[in-house]
Amino acid sequence: MPLTASGMTARCKKIHRGVLEWSAGKRSTFRSFRRFPLGSRKCVSRTVLLRLWYVATLVVTMTAGCSTSRGPSCATSSALVEKTISARARELEGTEYCKFRRYEDLYDLDGDGIKDLVVLFHVEGTGGGGNNVISFMAVFPSRIHWGPLVVETGARAVRFPIAIDIKERMIVLETQEYVATDPLCCPSGKGELVYELQNGVLRRVN
8 A cells, every 4th residue: 555644544644644744854743743652563564664765765865966976086987997006006005196197098009090098107105004105107008908018117216207208109208216315205317218019018128
């Protein structure tokens, strides 16, 4: 039977009305009718179902749109890219912040006529904490169905890659290099790393 007041006893109607008023925010009415003696199991069941229905409706209403409540994010919409990066961060027991990434997707690196994706990212606090940082490059070539190729490109006290360039299908990373007198916070040297994609393998050429 639908959850309406039709066909109910006067006692059930009062309880039913109390539930509806409670669902509209009139909690004082609900508190008063809770003390009213219940007459039958059917009446109780209908009241309980109404209360459950109200709670479920309230939860759905309050959580509607929660998936977008965070607002814009620097993370990509690609599950493959995010999975690749998060897997490396998890393996190293560190944290990756997408705001420090660099992307390049304007060039065909493997010669199949389709543009490929290059991502620089950094994993911080490796080993579960501390200030250590390790840098990586992930390449997603279309020729091998976007299967990610990930190489380590730097670390704290060694170098940090800061930009990507493509020259004749070579991946050129601009780097900040540590020299002997540099504090760990501030590498002052400049350099570059050059990689080539051959037969589905990344090879450093300098």
